[in-house]
Amino acid sequence: MAYGIWKIGFGNQSLISSNTNTLPGKLQQRSQRKSGQWIAVVLLLALLSIALILGHSSALLWAELSWSDFLLLLRLGSLVVVLLVAIAGIYSLVSQFAFWEGWLNGLPRPAEFFAQANQELAGSSGPAAVGLPSPYGRYLVYLDGIHQVEQDHPPLITEFLDTLEAGLPADTCLVRGLEAYTVMPGALIDEAGSSWFWQRVFALQQRHRSWLVQLLCAVLVQGNNVIKVGISSDRRYGPILNYELALKISLRLGKLGYGRGHELVLLGYSGGGEMALGVADYLRRICHAPVRIITCCGVFSGNQMLEGVERIHMLVGSRDPVASLGPLAYPGRSPLLPLSNWNRAKRQGFVQQVRIPGMSHNGPIGPFAPKYRLKVIQAILAILGGSTAESAERGSNSAGTPSASAGHR
């Protein structure tokens, strides 16, 4: 029955919205009411802050500003910025945790994930079958950067993924269209409590003639995704958010016929690198499979549990200013903290870096641009080819030495 509720919940999002007599419907209504109240509080605080600043600013301007007045304005402005960022982060958390409290009531245990999903695929009502045969031995999951708005990727990235998919070995399945910055299996535009806001933002972005308005809308979306990256890297909230995202990825893998034990490779671009590192250990436990991570121009904290990951490959452009900010934004990656999870992983040889000369973070010299696309794809294929060789070596070793492990730590 729990699986039935889950399927209703995520097989058809609109069914939840229209049918409030079901448990998921009632839970979503409650979540929406709570979110509405939080929206009112956030708006009121923002209005008060703006009124305070404007009132103070106009008085100062009237009296002819001096240098000390400018400094005071600067201090007040900085304080307001910090307040707004903090409030936006807290509001984002509210929607996450209201979701956490309500969503998991109808979710089957991870131990039963793939058995039930494979039963659905096979149309069998017999005993749960673990690890039904799949044509793929490896699943490559792509997690997009903070520019991600919806399941469909931008044209450049779509071309990149098409080219990558064409070059993949026959036993590798590319999983794309995953929204890494929403926890519900739906688009940002459908998020409970904030859909009214995002619908307007997306409408403005698509129809407004002014490039400034379009830019502002894009910044708002990216700001939301940056907050999610911040939540993922936070030592308090990260474990829970990353678990939620791992469940979402597992659900998608189950729909694609994933069988336990098949290798998982997480390919994260920019902020997607943080999400990839966050979900890796959870996916390893849920899927009982080795997990490998490839970050492309990745921005990540390295605070996560990394001991269970097979290897982390970093594709870094020599002209990428954003990825190089990583150690500054996340002290755990700085060499000054040798005991951090990231630095321990580096010392143990789990981290491999591949530099691509001349490549930047995005734009005409970014990884998805025609100039560097093939280089990045070749690097990814080389990593996958290397992992295949390692898997084969592990297989032959385990055949010769019965006591050797099957690639799990």
Place this chain on the structure above:
Amino acid sequence: MESFLAQAEHRLSVLGNWLIHADLGLSLLLLVGLSISLSHIFALLANRLSVRQIVWQWVLDGLVLSLAFLLGYLIDMVLLSLYASRPVHPAQFLNGAGACLVPALAYILVAAPYIGDLIAVVIWAFVHLNVITFLHARFGLGYGEALLLTTPGFVLALVLVWIEFRQIWRTAYGKLASEISL
């Protein structure tokens, strides 16, 4: 029996007078405790508590955290009277020290992801500097001496707050671990 009742009445009236004189400090202590407790409300959500349970837990945690600060200030008072030989009126000290906790009223912002730790460090630093300045201004102590006398109480309050929240989050992660136990 009558003398016992008279004594009890006298002591209660003394306590009542003291509470009235220390009302500002105690009120601020309580508000700060509630603010700090509110900053970790997501841990209560992660523990899957109901709304009523969350409210009760928030109030109880707030009282415990207020008690942590009160213990810290009691240590400050004892050290001040023992080692600095300054006369300390508890109600006046609490009112003054309670005012030093005003920055901690914004502790709820520590709930923000990523920047929460930075905000917490800034608030704790402000509070400690305020208490040091309070001792310097009210009791005529040098800054170095004030730092030495206030640090033990500050560290105790910090440790108690840390223990309180560590417990809440560990319980939440325990629930998470039980979900993914395979």
